[in-house]
Amino acid sequence: MVRLFGMPYRKWSPRVQLQGNLVWDRLAEMTDLYGPRISGSEALEKSIDWVVHMAGKVDGLEVRTQEVNVTYFKRGAESLTLLSETRGAVPLTMIGLGMATPGNVTAQVVMAHSFEEFEAMDKETIKGKIVCINPPWSDYFGFARYRLLGAKVAADKGAVGFLIRSATPFSLNTVHTGSSVPAGIPAAAITPEHADMLDRMSRRTSLNSSSPFAHLFTAPVVRLEMASELFPRVSRNVIIDLPGADPDPKVAQEIVLVSGHIDSWDVGQGAVDDGAGSFVAWDVIRVLSQLEQRPRRTVRAVLYTNEENGLAGAYAYRQALDDKALQNHIFAIESDTGVFKPWGLSFQSASTDQRTIAKQTAYLTRMGEHVKRRMPDGYHGGHVTTGFTGADIEPLCQDGVPCAGWLSLDAIKKDEFGLNGYFYYHHTHADTVSALNATDIAASI
Numbered sequence: 001m002v003r004l005f006g007m008p009y010r011k012w013s014p015r016v017q018l019q020g021n022l023v024w025d026r027l028a029e030m031t032d033l034y035g036p037r038i039s040g041s042e043a044l045e046k047s048i049d050w051v052v053h054m055a056g057k058v059d060g061l062e063v064r065t066q067e068v069n070v071t072y073f074k075r076g077a078e079s080l081t082l083l084s085e086t087r088g089a090v091p092l093t094m095i096g097l098g099m100a101t102p103g104n105v106t107a108q109v110v111m112a113h114s115f116e117e118f119e120a121m122d123k124e125t126i127k128g129k130i131v132c133i134n135p136p137w138s139d140y141f142g143f144a145r146y147r148l149l150g151a152k153v154a155a156d157k158g159a160v161g162f163l164i165r166s167a168t169p170f171s172l173n174t175v176h177t178g179s180s181v182p183a184g185i186p187a188a189a190i191t192p193e194h195a196d197m198l199d200r201m202s203r204r205t206s207l208n209s210s211s212p213f214a215h216l217f218t219a220p221v222v223r224l225e226m227a228s229e230l231f232p233r234v235s236r237n238v239i240i241d242l243p244g245a246d247p248d249p250k251v252a253q254e255i256v257l258v259s260g261h262i263d264s265w266d267v268g269q270g271a272v273d274d275g276a277g278s279f280v281a282w283d284v285i286r287v288l289s290q291l292e293q294r295p296r297r298t299v300r301a302v303l304y305t306n307e308e309n310g311l312a313g314a315y316a317y318r319q320a321l322d323d324k325a326l327q328n329h330i331f332a333i334e335s336d337t338g339v340f341k342p343w344g345l346s347f348q349s350a351s352t353d354q355r356t357i358a359k360q361t362a363y364l365t366r367m368g369e370h371v372k373r374r375m376p377d378g379y380h381g382g383h384v385t386t387g388f389t390g391a392d393i394e395p396l397c398q399d400g401v402p403c404a405g406w407l408s409l410d411a412i413k414k415d416e417f418g419l420n421g422y423f424y425y426h427h428t429h430a431d432t433v434s435a436l437n438a439t440d441i442a443a444s445i
């Protein structure tokens with residue numbers, strides 16, 4: 001059975017008062033000071049120094065960093081221009097995908113309206129063209145997969161450039177970046193509005209092919225320019241321990257891990273993804289350190305680096321553990337879907353035995369009931385479901401550690417469960433502390 005904090009939940013009774021806005025204030029201060037934190041950047045390393053300094057001020061916490069080799073993606077000048085018969089050169093809103101190959105290409109756009117249509121396109125259709133995929137929003141994972149691999153698929157069929165509709169259910173002409181495997185061709189995300197416009201223009205081309213106005217409806221041609229550089233760099237995971245208080249060292253050295261990732265994309269402030277998740281993990285340790293009855297087991301916050309474009313921090317953490325150290329990890333939690341009004345946990349057992357899973361889930365549900373009773377008015381967290389937990393803790397889950405992902409209610413609809421609202425902000429310039437509510441964050445600790 002998973003025994004959070006090494007004791008039955010009834011005895012777990014924190015008496016400290018949460019300091020309301022501390023996490024939000026810290027996050028605002030750090031992100032205002034240093035900005036977004038792509039891994040390998042000076043901004044991230046300065047932010048990490050800031051966290052280490054601040055975390056070290058609390059008595060009883062052990063703070064250290066773990067070096068991680070990462071690739072630094074340094075964005076350069078980039079643009080997408082529609083070369084219109086009727087309007088001349090029209091700048092379109094775009095953002096280069098991280099790690100994508102730089103380049104400067106001008107070509108006709110070929111549209112695909114679904115991932116299936118894109119996969120089925122033959123070389124003759126794509127060769128020498130810039131492919132643009134414009135599927136309707138369904139779920140994030142479909143978009144993430146084609147954002148990552150689409151340029152490679154397109155390049156293999158002879159495309160000279162790759163565009164993808166931004167991964168979001170809602171847009172005010174917003175672009176969302178993300179990772180793409182280097183494919184030898186430039187690759188960028190464009191706004192849903194501009195993807196739809198290119199789509200309409202393409203359709204008019206075939207509809208008007210025999211019209212006297214066909215010259216107005218030529219297939220869209222764009223110029224895609226991207227300059228970026230990749231550099232090898234050393235970044236760091238931040239590890240903050242509250243050592244276990246059990247007199248038996250075997251118990252005291254067992255670890256309950258809470259986590260988020262400290263790196264972000266190079267846009268906005270990286271406050272929602274995942275400044276908030278990593279700062280909540282850090283603050284959990286601070287709050288627990290002030291309890292009269294300290295946890296018997298070690299509670300560890302890990303603020304991973306390089307989640308966004310490589311997961312090198314996650315793998316470095318896992319690889320540094322020998323079998324004994326791995327077995328000491330009895331539970332791992334990650335928060336990486338924003339911190340809004342709390343909902344609960346998505347649990348992934350290390351066991352395949354249904355009875356064990358049911359027992360563990362029931363235990364967490366009872367814990368959830370306890371948490372629910374302690375929630376401020378208007379908050380109803382403490383739910384438990386099963387499913388995906390977190391990218392950074394995945395190497396631990398795969399090697400037998402029970403895992404959970406922290407989930408909030410929808411960022412926009414507030415009282416409904418869901419992730420759509422989170423994806424309004426995800427990987428955009430709109431990802432700032434203004435998207436976060438201090439009271440919601442305090443209720444999530």
Ligand SMILES: [Zn+2]
Pocket residue numbers: 261273274307336
């Ligand atoms: Zn994230």
